[in-house]
Amino acid sequence: MAVRFTLPIQVTAADIDELEHVSNQVYLRWVLDVATGHSAHLGWDTPKYLELGAAFVVRRHELDYLAPVKLGDEIRAETWVPTWRAASCTRMTEVLRGDQIVLRAQTTWAFMDLVSQRPIRIPEQLRVLFNVAA
Secondary structure (H helix, E strand, O other): OOOOEEEEEEOOHHHEOOOOOEOHHHHHHHHHHHHHHHHHHOOOOHHHHHHHOEEEEEEEEEEEEOOOOOOOOEEEEEEEEEEEOOOEEEEEEEEEEOOEEEEEEEEEEEEEEOOOOOEOOOOHHHHHHHHHOO
16 A cells, blocks of 8 residues: 655745746646655655666656645645556645645656666565555
8 A cells, every 4th residue: 555755835936826826837846846755755866766777757747736725825745656567657646735635646657767768667676665655
């Protein structure tokens, strides 16, 4: 069973668009920030992936914007990896204000060899780590 990782988010004035709510581009940045934060929390930051010679890269994002977020809102992002394939995984993300989900996202990540730029099998140690650790 996948374990959720939580990242508190501070909404800043720079995140707000001309309609006075968080820009769609910022939500995407948060989806990426919580994913990389999760990986780093588990000991897999960029230098560790570079040392391995392989890393996760985005193949697809799907974002559902469910409610606006405004300056001053207290929010958090939660992410987990429920689905694994040989060379890819699906990561789910929710951005929440209290108990209200304001964004739901699904990202497909491919595990790529950094030299050949081709997908490779995800190491078992990563599969286990993302499924049992928080």
